[in-house]
Amino acid sequence: MDIHSLIKSKTSIRAYRKDPVPLETVQRILETASMAPSWANRQCWRFVVVDTQVGKNIIGQASGQPKIIKACKDAPYVIVLCAYIRESGVKNGLEYFMFDCGLAMSNLMLAAEAEGLATCIVGWFNEGAIRGLLNVPQEVAIVAFTPLGYADESRKPRKRKKLDEVVYYNQWEKTQN
Ligand SMILES: Cc1cc2nc3c(=O)[nH]c(=O)nc-3n(C[C@H](O)[C@H](O)[C@H](O)COP(=O)(O)O)c2cc1C
Numbered sequence: 001m002d003i004h005s006l007i008k009s010k011t012s013i014r015a016y017r018k019d020p021v022p023l024e025t026v027q028r029i030l031e032t033a034s035m036a037p038s039w040a041n042r043q044c045w046r047f048v049v050v051d052t053q054v055g056k057n058i059i060g061q062a063s064g065q066p067k068i069i070k071a072c073k074d075a076p077y078v079i080v081l082c083a084y085i086r087e088s089g090v091k092n093g094l095e096y097f098m099f100d101c102g103l104a105m106s107n108l109m110l111a112a113e114a115e116g117l118a119t120c121i122v123g124w125f126n127e128g129a130i131r132g133l134l135n136v137p138q139e140v141a142i143v144a145f146t147p148l149g150y151a152d153e154s155r156k157p158r159k160r161k162k163l164d165e166v167v168y169y170n171q172w173e174k175t176q177n
Pocket of ligand 1: 122124157
């Protein structure tokens with residue numbers, strides 16, 4: 001599948017089969033994830049691969065979201081994306097570790113898709129519960145996590161804004177915003 005079709009057909013998946021996935025596949029995905037560009041090539045991201053049932057359950061519970069709780073329980077892996085904030089930079093008061101991690105997560109999701117696997121970024125969770133479980137140091141931000149495994153639901157692409165709502169040529173255009 002070409003890259004355009006891969007990106008367009010990819011959706012967040014919130015139901016997973018319990019079928020195992022080889023650790024080498026996960027490592028291949030994470031290698032591609034870590035090829036993302038980053039602030040001064042500092043690569044602030046760190047990935048925690050969780051495959052224990054108790055660990056996946058606790059992480060899912062930390063989201064407080066019923067579908068994500070089941071997704072984390074069923075998927076063979078949950079990948080937790082963290083960042084050494086100080087390894088990234090700040091511009092105009094904006095901290096770029098989130099940007100760096102977004103790029104890495106995007107690579108991760110597309111690499112997973114290319115392997116026939118599914119993901120769902122989860123950014124809403126009780127950070128303390130995951131920090132305690134994984135022993136993540138205080139100077140490291142827990143940015144997001146995703147279940148990783150085979151989809152147990154069909155991909156129904158979500159609608160996007162029309163291109164002329166988000167693309168301007170040569171100058172800013174007024175919108176309903
Ligand atoms: C930063 C970020 C945080 C997200 N957090 C959650 C989340 O906590 N729970 C969830 O079910 N989906 C979460 N999502 C997934 C979005 O809801 C999803 O990407 C969006 O609805 C578009 O759907 P699609 O990914 O299927 O195209 C998050 C996505 C992003 C980019």
